[in-house]
Amino acid sequence: MxxxxxxxxxxxxxxKSRGIHLTPDEELLQDLIEGLKTNEERYxxxxxxxxxxxxxxxxxxxxxxPCDYRDPxxxxxxxxxxxxxxxxxxxxxxxxxxxxPERRPYDKQMAALGFAEKETEEEATGEMxxxxxxxxxxxxxxxxxFRDTPPxxxxxCQAKREMFEExxxxxxxYTRKVG
Amino acid sequence: MxxxxxxxxxxxxxxKSRGIHLTPDEELLQDLIEGLKTNEERYxxxxxxxxxxxxxxxxxxxxxxPCDYRDPxxxxxxxxxxxxxxxxxxxxxxxxxxxxPERRPYDKQMAALGFAEKETEEEATGEMxxxxxxxxxxxxxxxxxFRDTPPxxxxxCQAKREMFEExxxxxxxYTRKVG
Amino acid sequence: MxxxxxxxxxxxxxxKSRGIHLTPDEELLQDLIEGLKTNEERYxxxxxxxxxxxxxxxxxxxxxxPCDYRDPxxxxxxxxxxxxxxxxxxxxxxxxxxxxPERRPYDKQMAALGFAEKETEEEATGEMxxxxxxxxxxxxxxxxxFRDTPPxxxxxCQAKREMFEExxxxxxxYTRKVG
Numbered sequence: 290m291x292x293x294x295x296x297x298x299x300x301x302x303x304x305k306s307r308g309i310h311l312t313p314d315e316e317l318l319q320d321l322i323e324g325l326k327t328n329e330e331r332y333x334x335x336x337x338x339x340x341x342x343x344x345x346x347x348x349x350x351x352x353x354x355p356c357d358y359r360d361p362x363x364x365x366x367x368x369x370x371x372x373x374x375x376x377x378x379x380x381x382x383x384x385x386x387x388x389x390p391e392r393r394p395y396d397k398q399m400a401a402l403g404f405a406e407k408e409t410e411e412e413a414t415g416e417m418x419x420x421x422x423x424x425x426x427x428x429x430x431x432x433x434x435f436r437d438t439p440p441x442x443x444x445x446c447q448a449k450r451e452m453f454e455e456x457x458x459x460x461x462x463y464t465r466k467v468g
Numbered sequence: 469m470x471x472x473x474x475x476x477x478x479x480x481x482x483x484k485s486r487g488i489h490l491t492p493d494e495e496l497l498q499d500l501i502e503g504l505k506t507n508e509e510r511y512x513x514x515x516x517x518x519x520x521x522x523x524x525x526x527x528x529x530x531x532x533x534p535c536d537y538r539d540p541x542x543x544x545x546x547x548x549x550x551x552x553x554x555x556x557x558x559x560x561x562x563x564x565x566x567x568x569p570e571r572r573p574y575d576k577q578m579a580a581l582g583f584a585e586k587e588t589e590e591e592a593t594g595e596m597x598x599x600x601x602x603x604x605x606x607x608x609x610x611x612x613x614f615r616d617t618p619p620x621x622x623x624x625c626q627a628k629r630e631m632f633e634e635x636x637x638x639x640x641x642y643t644r645k646v647g
Numbered sequence: 648m649x650x651x652x653x654x655x656x657x658x659x660x661x662x663k664s665r666g667i668h669l670t671p672d673e674e675l676l677q678d679l680i681e682g683l684k685t686n687e688e689r690y691x692x693x694x695x696x697x698x699x700x701x702x703x704x705x706x707x708x709x710x711x712x713p714c715d716y717r718d719p720x721x722x723x724x725x726x727x728x729x730x731x732x733x734x735x736x737x738x739x740x741x742x743x744x745x746x747x748p749e750r751r752p753y754d755k756q757m758a759a760l761g762f763a764e765k766e767t768e769e770e771a772t773g774e775m776x777x778x779x780x781x782x783x784x785x786x787x788x789x790x791x792x793f794r795d796t797p798p799x800x801x802x803x804c805q806a807k808r809e810m811f812e813e814x815x816x817x818x819x820x821y822t823r824k825v826g
Contacts, residue, residue: 302555306664376660378578428704440609456793
Protein backbone atom coordinates (compact mmCIF):
# COMPACT_ATOMS: atom_id res chain seq x y z
CA MET A 290 0.00 0.00 0.00
CA UNK A 291 1.43 3.32 -1.05
CA UNK A 292 1.21 6.19 1.46
CA UNK A 293 0.13 9.80 0.86
CA UNK A 294 3.68 10.84 1.74
CA UNK A 295 5.17 8.47 -0.83
CA UNK A 296 2.92 9.83 -3.57
CA UNK A 297 3.76 13.40 -2.61
CA UNK A 298 7.50 12.79 -2.45
CA UNK A 299 7.46 11.05 -5.82
CA UNK A 300 5.69 14.04 -7.36
CA UNK A 301 8.15 16.43 -5.68
CA UNK A 302 11.17 14.54 -6.98
CA UNK A 303 9.65 14.44 -10.44
CA UNK A 304 8.94 18.19 -10.44
CA LYS A 305 12.49 18.98 -9.31
CA SER A 306 14.03 16.70 -11.90
CA ARG A 307 12.17 18.63 -14.61
CA GLY A 308 12.93 22.11 -13.33
CA ILE A 309 9.29 22.78 -12.36
CA HIS A 310 7.26 22.83 -9.10
CA LEU A 311 4.19 21.45 -7.36
CA THR A 312 1.31 23.90 -6.89
CA PRO A 313 1.88 26.38 -4.02
CA ASP A 314 -1.84 25.99 -3.11
CA GLU A 315 -1.55 23.57 -0.18
CA GLU A 316 -5.20 22.58 -0.10
CA LEU A 317 -5.34 21.85 -3.82
CA LEU A 318 -2.08 19.92 -3.52
CA GLN A 319 -3.48 17.71 -0.79
CA ASP A 320 -6.63 16.98 -2.83
CA LEU A 321 -4.68 16.08 -5.94
CA ILE A 322 -2.23 13.85 -4.09
CA GLU A 323 -5.15 12.02 -2.46
CA GLY A 324 -6.75 11.63 -5.88
CA LEU A 325 -3.55 10.10 -7.25
CA LYS A 326 -3.33 7.68 -4.33
CA THR A 327 -6.98 6.63 -4.81
CA ASN A 328 -6.42 6.01 -8.52
CA GLU A 329 -3.24 4.05 -7.92
CA GLU A 330 -5.07 1.76 -5.50
CA ARG A 331 -8.08 1.40 -7.79
CA TYR A 332 -6.34 0.90 -11.15
CA UNK A 333 -2.77 -0.05 -10.25
CA UNK A 334 -1.44 3.19 -11.73
CA UNK A 335 -1.77 6.86 -10.69
CA UNK A 336 -4.04 8.19 -13.45
CA UNK A 337 -4.80 11.90 -13.55
CA UNK A 338 -7.05 12.97 -10.66
CA UNK A 339 -8.88 15.46 -12.94
CA UNK A 340 -9.78 13.10 -15.76
CA UNK A 341 -11.98 10.05 -16.25
CA UNK A 342 -9.96 6.84 -16.44
CA UNK A 343 -11.28 3.64 -18.04
CA UNK A 344 -9.32 1.17 -15.95
CA UNK A 345 -7.68 -0.24 -19.08
CA UNK A 346 -3.98 0.60 -19.06
CA UNK A 347 -3.53 0.97 -22.83
CA UNK A 348 -6.49 3.35 -22.96
CA UNK A 349 -5.39 5.35 -19.94
CA UNK A 350 -1.67 5.36 -20.70
CA UNK A 351 -1.53 9.00 -21.80
CA UNK A 352 -3.21 10.28 -18.63
CA UNK A 353 -1.06 8.46 -16.08
CA UNK A 354 0.53 11.22 -14.01
CA PRO A 355 2.83 12.83 -15.14
CA CYS A 356 0.56 12.72 -18.17
CA ASP A 357 1.67 13.09 -21.79
CA TYR A 358 0.26 16.62 -21.79
CA ARG A 359 2.03 18.02 -18.72
CA ASP A 360 5.23 19.19 -20.34
CA PRO A 361 3.64 21.02 -23.31
CA UNK A 362 0.98 22.50 -20.99
CA UNK A 363 3.51 23.77 -18.47
CA UNK A 364 5.55 25.20 -21.37
CA UNK A 365 2.56 26.92 -22.95
CA UNK A 366 0.34 27.86 -19.99
CA UNK A 367 2.61 27.62 -16.96
CA UNK A 368 0.66 24.74 -15.43
CA UNK A 369 -0.73 21.30 -16.24
CA UNK A 370 -4.43 20.49 -16.73
CA UNK A 371 -4.85 19.87 -12.98
CA UNK A 372 -2.54 22.69 -11.87
CA UNK A 373 -0.57 20.07 -9.93
CA UNK A 374 2.63 21.02 -11.77
CA UNK A 375 3.45 24.69 -12.28
CA UNK A 376 6.32 26.79 -13.61
CA UNK A 377 8.55 29.31 -11.79
CA UNK A 378 6.22 32.27 -12.30
CA UNK A 379 3.17 30.57 -10.83
CA UNK A 380 5.29 29.05 -8.07
CA UNK A 381 6.58 32.46 -7.05
CA UNK A 382 3.12 34.01 -7.20
CA UNK A 383 3.93 36.28 -10.15
CA UNK A 384 1.17 34.70 -12.20
CA UNK A 385 -1.95 32.75 -11.30
CA UNK A 386 -2.77 29.25 -12.46
CA UNK A 387 -5.93 29.28 -14.57
CA UNK A 388 -8.13 26.75 -16.33
CA UNK A 389 -6.51 25.55 -19.53
CA PRO A 390 -7.88 23.73 -22.57
CA GLU A 391 -7.90 19.93 -22.65
CA ARG A 392 -5.11 18.81 -24.96
CA ARG A 393 -6.10 15.14 -24.83
CA PRO A 394 -7.52 14.17 -28.25
CA TYR A 395 -11.29 13.75 -28.43
CA ASP A 396 -11.13 10.10 -29.56
CA LYS A 397 -9.08 9.21 -26.49
CA GLN A 398 -11.59 10.95 -24.25
CA MET A 399 -14.39 9.00 -25.92
CA ALA A 400 -12.48 5.73 -25.66
CA ALA A 401 -12.07 6.29 -21.92
CA LEU A 402 -15.86 6.61 -21.66
CA GLY A 403 -16.35 3.31 -23.49
CA PHE A 404 -17.27 4.72 -26.88
CA ALA A 405 -14.33 3.14 -28.67
CA GLU A 406 -14.46 0.61 -31.48
CA LYS A 407 -14.27 -2.88 -30.12
CA GLU A 408 -11.37 -5.19 -30.88
CA THR A 409 -12.17 -7.75 -33.55
CA GLU A 410 -12.43 -11.32 -32.26
CA GLU A 411 -9.22 -12.19 -34.08
CA GLU A 412 -7.31 -9.47 -32.30
CA ALA A 413 -8.77 -10.45 -28.99
CA THR A 414 -7.76 -14.10 -29.31
CA GLY A 415 -4.45 -13.86 -31.21
CA GLU A 416 -1.62 -15.17 -29.08
CA MET A 417 0.76 -12.52 -30.35
CA UNK A 418 -1.32 -9.37 -30.53
CA UNK A 419 -0.02 -6.82 -33.02
CA UNK A 420 0.59 -3.55 -31.27
CA UNK A 421 0.20 -0.13 -32.81
CA UNK A 422 3.32 0.86 -30.89
CA UNK A 423 6.37 1.57 -33.00
CA UNK A 424 10.02 2.18 -32.25
CA UNK A 425 10.42 5.93 -32.68
CA UNK A 426 13.54 8.03 -32.25
CA UNK A 427 14.32 11.69 -31.81
CA UNK A 428 16.33 12.90 -34.78
CA UNK A 429 18.01 15.46 -32.57
CA UNK A 430 19.43 13.39 -29.71
CA UNK A 431 18.62 9.80 -30.71
CA UNK A 432 16.27 9.06 -27.77
CA UNK A 433 14.23 5.91 -28.48
CA UNK A 434 10.64 5.23 -27.38
CA PHE A 435 8.11 2.47 -28.07
CA ARG A 436 4.79 4.29 -28.44
CA ASP A 437 1.99 4.73 -30.95
CA THR A 438 2.61 8.48 -31.26
CA PRO A 439 5.69 10.52 -30.32
CA PRO A 440 5.81 12.43 -27.03
CA UNK A 441 5.02 16.14 -27.32
CA UNK A 442 8.52 17.04 -26.26
CA UNK A 443 11.63 14.87 -26.13
CA UNK A 444 12.31 14.32 -22.40
CA UNK A 445 16.07 14.22 -23.07
CA CYS A 446 16.74 17.20 -25.37
CA GLN A 447 13.41 19.12 -25.42
CA ALA A 448 13.00 18.74 -29.20
CA LYS A 449 9.46 19.08 -30.56
CA ARG A 450 7.46 15.98 -31.50
CA GLU A 451 7.99 16.69 -35.21
CA MET A 452 11.61 15.60 -34.65
CA PHE A 453 10.50 11.99 -34.02
CA GLU A 454 10.62 9.43 -36.81
CA GLU A 455 10.05 5.67 -37.01
CA UNK A 456 12.86 3.10 -36.91
CA UNK A 457 12.33 0.08 -39.13
CA UNK A 458 14.44 -3.04 -39.68
CA UNK A 459 15.67 -4.07 -43.11
CA UNK A 460 17.05 -7.63 -43.12
CA UNK A 461 18.26 -7.29 -39.59
CA UNK A 462 19.67 -3.80 -39.98
CA TYR A 463 17.99 -0.80 -38.46
CA THR A 464 17.35 2.11 -40.73
CA ARG A 465 15.24 5.18 -40.80
CA LYS A 466 11.98 5.21 -42.72
CA VAL A 467 12.19 7.57 -45.63
CA GLY A 468 9.13 9.25 -47.07
CA MET B 469 43.05 10.63 -14.92
CA UNK B 470 39.82 11.75 -13.30
CA UNK B 471 40.17 14.18 -10.38
CA UNK B 472 38.38 14.14 -7.02
CA UNK B 473 36.67 17.36 -8.02
CA UNK B 474 35.42 15.86 -11.28
CA UNK B 475 33.93 12.88 -9.46
CA UNK B 476 32.29 15.14 -6.89
CA UNK B 477 30.87 17.52 -9.48
CA UNK B 478 29.49 14.64 -11.53
CA UNK B 479 27.72 13.30 -8.43
CA UNK B 480 26.39 16.77 -7.60
CA UNK B 481 24.99 17.30 -11.08
CA UNK B 482 23.42 13.88 -10.99
CA UNK B 483 21.80 14.50 -7.59
CA LYS B 484 20.40 17.84 -8.75
CA SER B 485 19.05 16.39 -11.97
CA ARG B 486 17.11 13.84 -9.91
CA GLY B 487 15.78 16.24 -7.30
CA ILE B 488 17.87 14.72 -4.51
CA HIS B 489 21.10 15.66 -2.66
CA LEU B 490 24.55 14.45 -1.65
CA THR B 491 25.01 13.61 2.02
CA PRO B 492 25.40 16.70 4.26
CA ASP B 493 28.07 14.78 6.24
CA GLU B 494 31.24 16.32 4.72
CA GLU B 495 33.62 13.70 6.03
CA LEU B 496 31.52 10.79 4.78
CA LEU B 497 31.12 12.58 1.45
CA GLN B 498 34.87 12.91 1.02
CA ASP B 499 35.41 9.22 1.83
CA LEU B 500 32.76 8.07 -0.63
CA ILE B 501 34.00 10.32 -3.43
CA GLU B 502 37.53 9.01 -2.90
CA GLY B 503 36.17 5.46 -3.01
CA LEU B 504 34.46 6.15 -6.31
CA LYS B 505 37.64 7.61 -7.78
CA THR B 506 39.67 4.60 -6.66
CA ASN B 507 37.17 2.20 -8.19
CA GLU B 508 37.04 4.13 -11.44
CA GLU B 509 40.83 3.94 -11.72
CA ARG B 510 40.93 0.28 -10.76
CA TYR B 511 38.01 -1.07 -12.84
CA UNK B 512 37.36 1.61 -15.44
CA UNK B 513 33.96 2.39 -13.92
CA UNK B 514 32.91 3.97 -10.59
CA UNK B 515 31.44 0.97 -8.80
CA UNK B 516 29.78 1.48 -5.43
CA UNK B 517 32.34 2.32 -2.72
CA UNK B 518 30.37 0.29 -0.15
CA UNK B 519 30.11 -2.96 -2.08
CA UNK B 520 32.48 -5.64 -3.35
CA UNK B 521 33.04 -5.40 -7.10
CA UNK B 522 34.27 -8.32 -9.21
CA UNK B 523 36.05 -6.29 -11.89
CA UNK B 524 33.80 -7.82 -14.58
CA UNK B 525 31.55 -5.14 -16.00
CA UNK B 526 28.53 -7.36 -16.71
CA UNK B 527 28.66 -8.70 -13.15
CA UNK B 528 29.14 -5.28 -11.58
CA UNK B 529 26.77 -3.36 -13.85
CA UNK B 530 24.01 -2.99 -11.25
CA UNK B 531 26.36 -1.50 -8.64
CA UNK B 532 28.00 1.16 -10.81
CA UNK B 533 27.18 4.44 -9.08
CA PRO B 534 24.42 5.64 -9.35
CA CYS B 535 23.50 2.00 -8.76
CA ASP B 536 20.25 0.32 -9.81
CA TYR B 537 19.11 0.43 -6.21
CA ARG B 538 19.60 4.13 -5.47
CA ASP B 539 16.28 5.44 -6.68
CA PRO B 540 14.06 2.87 -4.92
CA UNK B 541 16.19 3.17 -1.75
CA UNK B 542 15.99 6.96 -1.67
CA UNK B 543 12.23 6.70 -2.30
CA UNK B 544 11.71 4.13 0.48
CA UNK B 545 14.35 5.01 3.08
CA UNK B 546 15.44 8.54 2.19
CA UNK B 547 18.99 7.49 1.32
CA UNK B 548 20.94 5.01 -0.78
CA UNK B 549 22.88 2.02 0.58
CA UNK B 550 26.01 4.17 1.08
CA UNK B 551 24.11 7.28 2.23
CA UNK B 552 25.87 9.15 -0.57
CA UNK B 553 22.52 10.24 -2.01
CA UNK B 554 19.81 11.51 0.35
CA UNK B 555 16.35 13.07 0.12
CA UNK B 556 15.18 16.54 1.23
CA UNK B 557 14.41 15.52 4.80
CA UNK B 558 17.84 14.04 5.49
CA UNK B 559 19.51 16.90 3.62
CA UNK B 560 17.77 19.45 5.83
CA UNK B 561 18.56 17.53 8.99
CA UNK B 562 14.91 16.67 9.76
CA UNK B 563 15.72 12.97 9.64
CA UNK B 564 18.90 10.98 10.04
CA UNK B 565 20.36 8.62 7.47
CA UNK B 566 20.47 5.10 8.87
CA UNK B 567 21.68 1.70 7.74
CA UNK B 568 19.28 0.19 5.25
CA PRO B 569 18.85 -3.37 3.97
CA GLU B 570 20.82 -4.54 0.92
CA ARG B 571 18.43 -4.65 -2.04
CA ARG B 572 20.96 -6.27 -4.36
CA PRO B 573 19.83 -9.87 -5.02
CA TYR B 574 21.78 -12.60 -3.21
CA ASP B 575 22.84 -14.35 -6.45
CA LYS B 576 24.43 -11.13 -7.71
CA GLN B 577 26.29 -10.70 -4.44
CA MET B 578 27.55 -14.27 -4.72
CA ALA B 579 28.53 -13.79 -8.37
CA ALA B 580 30.60 -10.76 -7.42
CA LEU B 581 32.48 -12.97 -4.95
CA GLY B 582 33.22 -15.55 -7.65
CA PHE B 583 30.60 -18.11 -6.63
CA ALA B 584 28.70 -17.92 -9.92
CA GLU B 585 28.09 -20.75 -12.35
CA LYS B 586 30.78 -20.81 -14.99
CA GLU B 587 30.01 -20.09 -18.62
CA THR B 588 29.87 -23.23 -20.75
CA GLU B 589 32.75 -23.63 -23.17
CA GLU B 590 30.35 -23.02 -26.05
CA GLU B 591 29.26 -19.69 -24.60
CA ALA B 592 32.81 -18.67 -23.91
CA THR B 593 34.01 -19.34 -27.45
CA GLY B 594 30.95 -18.36 -29.54
CA GLU B 595 31.76 -15.42 -31.78
CA MET B 596 28.33 -13.89 -31.28
CA UNK B 597 27.57 -14.42 -27.65
CA UNK B 598 23.86 -14.51 -26.90
CA UNK B 599 23.02 -11.88 -24.34
CA UNK B 600 20.34 -12.17 -21.72
CA UNK B 601 19.60 -8.49 -22.34
CA UNK B 602 16.26 -7.76 -23.94
CA UNK B 603 14.65 -4.66 -25.37
CA UNK B 604 12.16 -3.61 -22.70
CA UNK B 605 9.80 -0.64 -22.71
CA UNK B 606 7.80 1.26 -20.14
CA UNK B 607 4.10 0.86 -20.93
CA UNK B 608 3.44 4.27 -19.40
CA UNK B 609 5.81 6.58 -21.29
CA UNK B 610 7.41 4.29 -23.89
CA UNK B 611 10.99 4.57 -22.55
CA UNK B 612 13.17 1.81 -24.04
CA UNK B 613 16.06 0.02 -22.32
CA PHE B 614 18.30 -2.94 -23.22
CA ARG B 615 18.74 -4.83 -19.96
CA ASP B 616 18.17 -8.28 -18.50
CA THR B 617 15.67 -6.98 -15.96
CA PRO B 618 13.71 -3.71 -15.88
CA PRO B 619 14.93 -0.80 -13.77
CA UNK B 620 13.15 -0.42 -10.41
CA UNK B 621 11.67 2.88 -11.47
CA UNK B 622 11.36 4.36 -14.96
CA UNK B 623 13.89 7.24 -15.04
CA UNK B 624 11.62 9.22 -17.37
CA CYS B 625 8.12 8.92 -15.83
CA GLN B 626 8.73 7.28 -12.43
CA ALA B 627 6.53 4.26 -13.26
CA LYS B 628 7.16 1.11 -11.25
CA ARG B 629 9.14 -1.77 -12.75
CA GLU B 630 5.95 -3.79 -13.25
CA MET B 631 5.11 -1.36 -16.06
CA PHE B 632 7.99 -2.71 -18.17
CA GLU B 633 7.36 -5.32 -20.85
CA GLU B 634 9.50 -6.95 -23.57
CA UNK B 635 9.53 -5.78 -27.20
CA UNK B 636 9.86 -8.56 -29.74
CA UNK B 637 10.10 -8.46 -33.54
CA UNK B 638 7.65 -10.32 -35.75
CA UNK B 639 8.84 -10.47 -39.39
CA UNK B 640 10.48 -7.10 -39.08
CA UNK B 641 7.67 -5.47 -37.17
CA TYR B 642 7.97 -4.65 -33.52
CA THR B 643 5.20 -5.81 -31.29
CA ARG B 644 4.60 -6.36 -27.64
CA LYS B 645 4.90 -9.80 -26.15
CA VAL B 646 1.56 -11.02 -24.94
CA GLY B 647 1.13 -13.56 -22.17
CA MET C 648 5.91 31.53 -34.05
CA UNK C 649 7.99 30.89 -30.94
CA UNK C 650 8.55 33.86 -28.60
CA UNK C 651 11.78 34.98 -26.96
CA UNK C 652 10.21 34.12 -23.61
CA UNK C 653 9.38 30.59 -24.75
CA UNK C 654 12.95 30.00 -25.91
CA UNK C 655 14.33 31.36 -22.64
CA UNK C 656 11.98 29.35 -20.46
CA UNK C 657 12.77 26.17 -22.37
CA UNK C 658 16.49 26.76 -21.82
CA UNK C 659 15.87 27.50 -18.13
CA UNK C 660 13.87 24.32 -17.60
CA UNK C 661 16.53 22.33 -19.41
CA UNK C 662 19.34 23.82 -17.30
CA LYS C 663 17.46 23.09 -14.07
CA SER C 664 16.67 19.54 -15.11
CA ARG C 665 20.42 18.93 -15.59
CA GLY C 666 21.60 20.57 -12.40
CA ILE C 667 23.29 23.44 -14.25
CA HIS C 668 22.49 27.12 -14.99
CA LEU C 669 22.12 29.72 -17.72
CA THR C 670 24.89 32.33 -17.91
CA PRO C 671 24.59 35.04 -15.23
CA ASP C 672 25.67 37.61 -17.88
CA GLU C 673 22.24 39.09 -18.77
CA GLU C 674 23.37 40.78 -21.96
CA LEU C 675 25.08 37.68 -23.32
CA LEU C 676 22.02 35.63 -22.34
CA GLN C 677 19.71 37.90 -24.31
CA ASP C 678 21.95 37.71 -27.40
CA LEU C 679 22.18 33.93 -27.29
CA ILE C 680 18.44 33.47 -26.77
CA GLU C 681 17.75 35.76 -29.73
CA GLY C 682 20.24 33.77 -31.80
CA LEU C 683 18.43 30.54 -30.92
CA LYS C 684 15.08 32.05 -31.88
CA THR C 685 16.46 33.27 -35.22
CA ASN C 686 17.90 29.84 -36.01
CA GLU C 687 14.68 28.07 -35.03
CA GLU C 688 12.73 30.30 -37.43
CA ARG C 689 15.29 29.93 -40.20
CA TYR C 690 16.00 26.19 -40.02
CA UNK C 691 13.11 24.76 -38.05
CA UNK C 692 15.39 23.82 -35.16
CA UNK C 693 17.37 25.89 -32.65
CA UNK C 694 20.92 25.28 -33.82
CA UNK C 695 23.81 26.68 -31.79
CA UNK C 696 23.99 30.50 -32.04
CA UNK C 697 27.82 30.39 -32.02
CA UNK C 698 28.32 27.91 -34.83
CA UNK C 699 27.70 27.79 -38.58
CA UNK C 700 24.70 25.63 -39.45
CA UNK C 701 24.18 24.10 -42.90
CA UNK C 702 20.38 24.02 -42.86
CA UNK C 703 20.44 20.23 -43.32
CA UNK C 704 19.15 18.55 -40.19
CA UNK C 705 21.30 15.41 -40.37
CA UNK C 706 24.41 17.57 -40.79
CA UNK C 707 23.45 19.99 -38.03
CA UNK C 708 22.02 17.42 -35.60
CA UNK C 709 24.98 17.54 -33.20
CA UNK C 710 24.85 21.33 -32.84
CA UNK C 711 21.13 21.70 -32.10
CA UNK C 712 21.00 23.32 -28.68
CA PRO C 713 21.54 21.69 -26.19
CA CYS C 714 24.31 20.41 -28.45
CA ASP C 715 26.05 17.06 -28.14
CA TYR C 716 29.07 18.83 -26.65
CA ARG C 717 27.37 20.77 -23.87
CA ASP C 718 27.49 18.14 -21.16
CA PRO C 719 31.15 17.14 -21.58
CA UNK C 720 32.13 20.83 -21.92
CA UNK C 721 30.28 21.87 -18.77
CA UNK C 722 31.84 18.91 -16.96
CA UNK C 723 35.38 19.71 -18.15
CA UNK C 724 35.41 23.52 -18.43
CA UNK C 725 32.40 24.68 -16.42
CA UNK C 726 30.60 26.08 -19.47
CA UNK C 727 29.50 25.15 -22.98
CA UNK C 728 31.07 26.47 -26.20
CA UNK C 729 28.75 29.52 -26.18
CA UNK C 730 28.83 30.01 -22.40
CA UNK C 731 25.03 29.76 -22.47
CA UNK C 732 25.11 26.90 -19.97
CA UNK C 733 27.39 27.14 -16.94
CA UNK C 734 28.11 25.19 -13.77
CA UNK C 735 27.62 26.22 -10.12
CA UNK C 736 31.01 27.89 -9.78
CA UNK C 737 30.58 30.16 -12.77
CA UNK C 738 26.95 30.82 -11.83
CA UNK C 739 27.98 31.95 -8.36
CA UNK C 740 30.81 34.10 -9.70
CA UNK C 741 33.57 31.99 -8.14
CA UNK C 742 35.06 31.34 -11.54
CA UNK C 743 34.81 33.11 -14.89
CA UNK C 744 33.60 31.59 -18.12
CA UNK C 745 36.38 31.56 -20.70
CA UNK C 746 36.80 30.56 -24.32
CA UNK C 747 37.03 26.80 -24.67
CA PRO C 748 38.25 24.57 -27.50
CA GLU C 749 35.79 23.42 -30.17
CA ARG C 750 34.98 19.78 -29.47
CA ARG C 751 32.98 19.32 -32.69
CA PRO C 752 35.00 17.05 -35.01
CA TYR C 753 36.74 18.77 -37.92
CA ASP C 754 34.91 16.72 -40.58
CA LYS C 755 31.55 17.84 -39.20
CA GLN C 756 32.67 21.46 -39.26
CA MET C 757 33.75 21.02 -42.89
CA ALA C 758 30.49 19.28 -43.81
CA ALA C 759 28.52 22.21 -42.40
CA LEU C 760 30.48 24.48 -44.72
CA GLY C 761 29.61 22.32 -47.74
CA PHE C 762 32.95 20.52 -48.04
CA ALA C 763 31.49 17.07 -47.49
CA GLU C 764 31.55 14.14 -49.86
CA LYS C 765 28.40 14.04 -51.91
CA GLU C 766 25.91 11.20 -51.63
CA THR C 767 26.18 8.69 -54.48
CA GLU C 768 23.28 8.76 -56.91
CA GLU C 769 22.16 5.36 -55.64
CA GLU C 770 21.94 6.62 -52.07
CA ALA C 771 20.13 9.75 -53.15
CA THR C 772 17.44 7.89 -55.08
CA GLY C 773 16.97 4.72 -53.00
CA GLU C 774 13.46 4.63 -51.56
CA MET C 775 14.71 3.17 -48.31
CA UNK C 776 17.87 5.08 -47.60
CA UNK C 777 20.28 3.17 -45.42
CA UNK C 778 21.09 5.20 -42.35
CA UNK C 779 24.39 5.21 -40.55
CA UNK C 780 22.39 5.38 -37.33
CA UNK C 781 22.55 2.29 -35.16
CA UNK C 782 20.72 1.14 -32.08
CA UNK C 783 23.23 1.67 -29.29
CA UNK C 784 22.82 0.99 -25.58
CA UNK C 785 24.58 2.01 -22.41
CA UNK C 786 26.09 -1.07 -20.78
CA UNK C 787 25.68 0.56 -17.39
CA UNK C 788 21.98 1.48 -17.28
CA UNK C 789 20.59 0.06 -20.54
CA UNK C 790 19.58 3.42 -22.07
CA UNK C 791 18.94 3.00 -25.81
CA UNK C 792 19.63 5.56 -28.54
CA PHE C 793 19.47 5.55 -32.35
CA ARG C 794 22.51 7.53 -33.45
CA ASP C 795 25.62 7.15 -35.57
CA THR C 796 27.94 7.67 -32.61
CA PRO C 797 27.22 7.40 -28.88
CA PRO C 798 26.54 10.52 -26.82
CA UNK C 799 29.54 11.80 -24.85
CA UNK C 800 27.79 11.06 -21.57
CA UNK C 801 24.76 8.87 -20.91
CA UNK C 802 21.94 11.32 -20.08
CA UNK C 803 20.40 8.80 -17.67
CA CYS C 804 23.35 7.48 -15.62
CA GLN C 805 26.27 9.77 -16.58
CA ALA C 806 28.38 6.87 -17.90
CA LYS C 807 31.12 7.75 -20.37
CA ARG C 808 30.60 7.13 -24.11
CA GLU C 809 32.93 4.11 -23.99
CA MET C 810 30.12 2.32 -22.14
CA PHE C 811 27.94 2.34 -25.28
CA GLU C 812 27.78 -0.68 -27.54
CA GLU C 813 25.71 -1.66 -30.60
CA UNK C 814 22.57 -3.82 -30.42
CA UNK C 815 22.13 -6.19 -33.33
CA UNK C 816 19.35 -8.67 -34.14
CA UNK C 817 20.01 -12.35 -34.67
CA UNK C 818 17.01 -14.15 -36.19
CA UNK C 819 14.60 -11.88 -34.41
CA UNK C 820 16.46 -11.90 -31.10
CA TYR C 821 18.37 -8.89 -29.89
CA THR C 822 21.88 -9.48 -28.78
CA ARG C 823 25.00 -7.53 -28.14
CA LYS C 824 27.70 -7.32 -30.75
CA VAL C 825 30.82 -9.06 -29.56
CA GLY C 826 34.28 -8.16 -30.80
